[in-house]
Amino acid sequence: MILTVTLNTALDITYRVRSLRPHASHRVSEVIERPGGKGVNVGRVLAALGHEVTVTGFAGGGTGRAVRDGLARAEGLTDALVPVAGATRRTIAVVDEHSGDTTQLNEPGPQIAPAEWAMFLDRYAELLSGASAVALCGSLPPGVPVGAYAGLIRTARSLGVPVLLDTSGEPLRRGVAARPDIIKPNADELAELTGSHDPLRATESARRRGAHTVIASLGPNGLLASTPEGRWRATPPGRVHGNPTGAGDSAVAALLSGLVTRLPWPTRLAHAIALSAATVRAPAAGEFDRQTYEELLGRVTVTGQAGR
Numbered sequence: 001m002i003l004t005v006t007l008n009t010a011l012d013i014t015y016r017v018r019s020l021r022p023h024a025s026h027r028v029s030e031v032i033e034r035p036g037g038k039g040v041n042v043g044r045v046l047a048a049l050g051h052e053v054t055v056t057g058f059a060g061g062g063t064g065r066a067v068r069d070g071l072a073r074a075e076g077l078t079d080a081l082v083p084v085a086g087a088t089r090r091t092i093a094v095v096d097e098h099s100g101d102t103t104q105l106n107e108p109g110p111q112i113a114p115a116e117w118a119m120f121l122d123r124y125a126e127l128l129s130g131a132s133a134v135a136l137c138g139s140l141p142p143g144v145p146v147g148a149y150a151g152l153i154r155t156a157r158s159l160g161v162p163v164l165l166d167t168s169g170e171p172l173r174r175g176v177a178a179r180p181d182i183i184k185p186n187a188d189e190l191a192e193l194t195g196s197h198d199p200l201r202a203t204e205s206a207r208r209r210g211a212h213t214v215i216a217s218l219g220p221n222g223l224l225a226s227t228p229e230g231r232w233r234a235t236p237p238g239r240v241h242g243n244p245t246g247a248g249d250s251a252v253a254a255l256l257s258g259l260v261t262r263l264p265w266p267t268r269l270a271h272a273i274a275l276s277a278a279t280v281r282a283p284a285a286g287e288f289d290r291q292t293y294e295e296l297l298g299r300v301t302v303t304g305q306a307g308r
């Protein structure tokens with residue numbers, strides 16, 4: 001089973017508008033509601049790829065119920081979310097049909113009480129005993145300690161479970177020092193972590209800080225991988241238009257899938273690129289267009305070489 005952790009789950013709401021303008025009122029042409037938060041999206045994509053997945057984190061209130069109802073409809077996915085008194089947040093993606101751009105509005109999330117955090121830690125340790133890999137994804141809700149991911153990484157490592165971290169800011173900085181197996185920052189997150197705006201230098205610097213493998217996501221320009229087995233650059237065959245929300249989560253899903261099935265790095269990266277692009281083609285995060293995925297898989301360019 002692959003375990004995904006989303007401490008700040010969300011009810012993802014996608015609005016389509018003809019053209020988004022500040023200070024104007026808009027008619028929404030389409031509304032999509034899905035269970036969300038980064039690890040939930042990763043879990044939904046992994047389940048659609050045929051993996052057995054368990055999703056944990058927190059859920060509460062009416063929004064939390066909607067998240068859990070959505071998860072119950074997904075095949076291959078087990079809901080192990082810990083109930084909390086506060087209400088799960090909403091995250092809103094506004095897709096501008098004219099420009100093709102997406103604007104994201106993320107609520108902070110509910111206040112997590114110390115007893116709820118303690119309950120989660122017990123559940124996490126139990127779930128890890130049956131996990132082949134774990135992904136720790138997204139922002140932290142208020143009340144969860146800023147060093148939370150560092151602690152979760154240490155627990156996973158002590159049990160021999162490979163761990164992927166996908167977060168930003170101080171939780172990322174502290175998490176990296178706990179030596180996760182893989183991190184997947186975007187260029188901004190990597191620059192904030194290392195102080196370097198050169199992605200090549202920044203990936204090496206992040207590894208020196210503790211991450212065993214760094215997969216830097218360069219948006220439409222692909223992925224840069226620095227691993228103990230070698231360094232590669234993976235580039236999509238062209239630009240794909242659509243809604244990019246959740247494209248990074250699909251890359252994480254592909255990296256985890258490749259990890260547990262032991263694919264060679266260049267193949268893992270090709271899957272990550274094709275699956276991200278196929279998510280841009282889907283209407284909402286946590287979903288992908290299977291035809292685009294299969295079509296693009298053989299057309300991703302991977303350059304680089306094995307070796308330290």
Ligand SMILES: O=P(O)(O)OC[C@H]1O[C@](O)(CO)[C@@H](O)[C@H]1O
Nearest residue numbers: 010036037038091138139246285
């Ligand atoms: O935890 P955050 O960093 O706020 O990210 C959450 C958001 O990111 C997304 O997963 C897209 O990656 C959205 O679905 C939304 O839930």
